[in-house]
Amino acid sequence: MKRLSVILIVALVFATLVPCVVCANGEQEAEVEEIVSPRGGQISKFNPEFGKIPVPSKKWRIGVMEKSLINDFWLDVKNGYEDAAKDYGVEVEIFAAPTEGDLRAQANTLEDMLGKQYDILCVSPITDTNLLAPLAKATKMGIPIINSIDAHITEEDQKKHNIEIEAFITVDFKENTRMSVRYFAEQLGDEGGKVIHIMGIPGGRCAEERRDGYLEEIEKHGQLENIGVYNGDWDRKKAMDVAADVLQANPDLKAISAANDNMALGAYQAVKNAGKEGEVLIAGVDSVPDAITSITNGGIDATTAFFQYGLAYLSVEAAILYLEDQFDDKPKTVFGPQEIWHSGNVESKVEEYREMYVGLQKME
């Protein structure tokens, strides 16, 4: 009897409160917020081809779906979105999957986001296909989409599933690692030597393309010998273990190309443990602050910087342009620029880009 009454009471409360809440929400806030847009009206910060980014006519709501938030890379991205939002006076809400392996969570969360009636979405799918269904829904609901960073929704898929993508803000992943290999070729000269690549979670476009870039480029340099591609799952510890194993079997290893900085740092730890500091070149990708510190202090040797922060920033700019109806004459696919930062140039690069990277700002 007691339990029955508890349930009845709760149900009653529920039943009476719901209409109240629904009513309250029914009244759409018609407040006109004042738009504070410090950078509105200036030329795009990272891509001159975008031209001037106008002051937004209203406080647009941008829904962002990142891959995950457990990585310095994606935190930089988050900062990019948030800073851009602040600079231009729009609103961003950032979501991500709990881990980079959880395909369904990303899809489900994106579907949830569709219920929040954003004006535009910026998505970075984990794989080329896991977000196809919710994105199709988005198009059906008339919500515009920007495919930002990392995985690409192919033209084919777009047609097959009726998805409309307004812009691609992305990176040439293959070039990331091609740069690393070229750096090795330069540094090792004619002697060359044995090289390995440690890749990210297999199945993801970013991981696959960085591996492919490495394999492509290394063909072109005869003196470099590729002795294997190993799986590090984007994880520092896994990369460390893998590198340790390889060093054990190949004490004359000359260089390690890692698909991201996290893994490069892990590989460096293995090299250090094996007592081979200075004998093995290590190159990562992402240019996160930890990597830069490592380069400055003589740890890893290089990282490919492609301004993930900038890419996120650009996504917001593109979004504003689209929503303000000024996007028609702009390029729809933007490849972010990239550079290799290494011990030779890192300090000057940091100075140059300090403003842009919050991470860099945190460093002295």
Added chain:
Amino acid sequence: MNTLIEMKSLKKTFGGIKAIQNVDLELYAGEVHGLLGENGAGKSTLMRILCGLEIPDKGIIKIEEKPVEIFKPTDAQNLGIGMIPQELILIDGMTVTENIFLGHEIESNKLGFLNQREMREKAMDLLEGLGSGDIDPDTYVGLLPKAEQQIVAIARRIIQGGKVFIMDEPTSALTENETEKLFTVIRKLCSEGKAVVFISHRLEEVLDICDRFTVLRDGKRIVSVENTDQIKKGHLISFMIGNEIEEEFPHTATTPGEKKLEAQNLSFTTSQGVEVKNVNFDVCAGEVVGITGLVGVGKTELAQSVMGLRKLKDGQILINGKKKNINSPVSAVKSGIGYVTEDRRGEGLVLGLKSLYNMTLSSLKKITRFYVIRGYHEKKLGLDYSSKLNMKNEYIDLEVKKLSGGNQQKAVVIRQMMGDSEIIIFDEPTKGIDVGAKAEIARLISSLSKEGKSILIFSSEPREILGVSDRIYVLNNKGFKGPFKRGDLDYKKLMAIEFGEKNAGGAQYE
């Protein structure tokens, strides 16, 4: 008499131990056949062979003159033989109906769909026939009291069909009333031509219900005899242990010293929800005090309260005249109290450890130097005590779960003895133990009190209390009564007090 089962020349050895040597047994239709013997005598092995849980090394089993082979439980079931084990082995999470029909469900079609309505009706019919029509067929068996669970187990056995019912210690958890009810059921079964094998340590009950007995000792059949008026308990005991013992519970008189433990105005709530108030008792050094009462009246809860395992609602406990706050076994031990539990398997022993380690568990300080346990001393200590208790030396090294119930209890008692507590509380010390071991533990309790320890015993077996205690208190439905002096009570009087009768033997007890 129609011979249902004939077992001839059965032999079974486990490792080096001859569990059964050349045993014959005949079972007649319609009889209650008592199977007696100390723990380890071979009773359970013999019955396990009959039920298909063990395969004999040698021997023949005939059912109604025809030789049969029983290799697994289903064979036995098909031949109409089934056991109701002491632990009942019912499924707590399933209903009464489901348990009764387990393995013999009534299906309503070929696909395996159950005819639940019919099973429920039949279950209720069956329970009514067993005199327990008030048991709810939909209730979960785990929620029923032990006596009702037993009826369910019997009902299940009946549904399995067949004529041979083996009951292993069916009355160990029952009150006298419930036991009587059980006996009515057994008699009914026999009147239908079934045969019941009744395994029990409760000799009075055996003498009451059985038509014949078979006594086993050390794996051999000592005797199979009809139950006549001439047969007394003493005869049975001597068959079982091979020599005369004068008393079931030997006792030596002592002179009590000063009060060690005093309970003042305790009040607590029993597991049945009854509140008990005004409990006052005391135990002096060198004295054995017994607290008894019917099953379920709250003895265990009282024992737990004194040991710190249960919260007292009111009252205080004084040790050596000083009030002590006993709220956990740790504080109890610190105050000098040791506890020998009722549930030795569940709470008393670490089953996977050697019995030696179990024994020394409470007294590691004695055999430790510089944080290291000295193995030689540990073993010597263990052998010392076990020989005092007539426990075979090689048992020390065996995992305690492999020992018989009696030996397990000895291990627990030895632990307490090694522990040097001044006050020892025993909860049902000889429950489920064979006669020989019972006597030894009783002797032990006596000798402990001779050494000057204060012993407090909680027991539901009146004869145990009468045999062992110097003074007796009784917890009945009217409250806590006593103390009574050892000589002032006999079985009848004690029972009267336990039942709360006012006039027993002319005297009025308050």
Added chain:
Amino acid sequence: MIRLRQKSIFRRTLDRYWGVITSLLVINLFFTLTSEYYFTAYNIINILDHSAISLILSIGMVFVLASGGIDLSVGSTLAFTGIIAALLFAADLPILIAILIAILAGMLIGLINGVVITHYKLQPFIVTLAMLSIVRGLALVFSGGNPIIGMPQGFLAFFAGDTLFGNGIFIALGLTALAALVLEKTKFGTYVKSLGGGEEAAFLVGVNTSKIKICVYIISGFCAVIASFLFMASMDAAEPIAGLTTEWMEAIAAPIIGGNSLDGGKAYVVGAILGVLVLSCIKSGLNMMGVGQHYQQIAIGSVIVAAVILDSIRRKL
């Protein structure tokens, strides 16, 4: 003698699930109040839709839990059988044949689990943990580490569908009803439950405990395959990393939240549904509130811990 009438189904359901139901009501109340987007038709449909895959896996798990076991390999089986089906589709096999083969593959994995557990008398936890690794490896090997993209139209139409709800939830509920029927009304169901809490009683009565155990793992494997079909249909691709973490953990957590026990003996199908709903509502609600992903992890984890604690308290009583 007064014959006791059986309590009505409504009463029995209330008795058993009042805790979860109350929790579910409170959770929904909370989120409705904290976000304007939660209690909308769109979101409610989303919640139900998102629950489908976990529900199907949970149903299989209810069988396994009831028998006193556990199956950690369902996530890997989901991925592997998906890859198999996708490869067969790509080889132009008729859809039905491909589906059938994938189902057989899943049931085979279950069979192996069951046989190893019963024959060598090993702990289900360890055996299915090993299988989790092995089958995941197989999925990666067969797929070359890459997703296989593009499912045939008929397949998509059936398992995803274009209706308001998407067919997933209906398939899930259909399987659930079937499972409930088997567990409550058949001999097999009774035997599955009788294995919980130590199989002695069942064994002594002549129940073929090995056969029943193997069957429950086969059922679990089967459910993993069906869940896989829903998964693939929603992504139009078979991913070797599908079901890596969340899905199989929820498949265990949801039934426990709903009252099933790790000890076995209980086969609460409705409980599994309620448990799945609790988890889905929490995830959705937190998304609606804009709560960061990391806090969501904490919230979900806490719910699971609470459920398991409650389970152990219930077991002691």
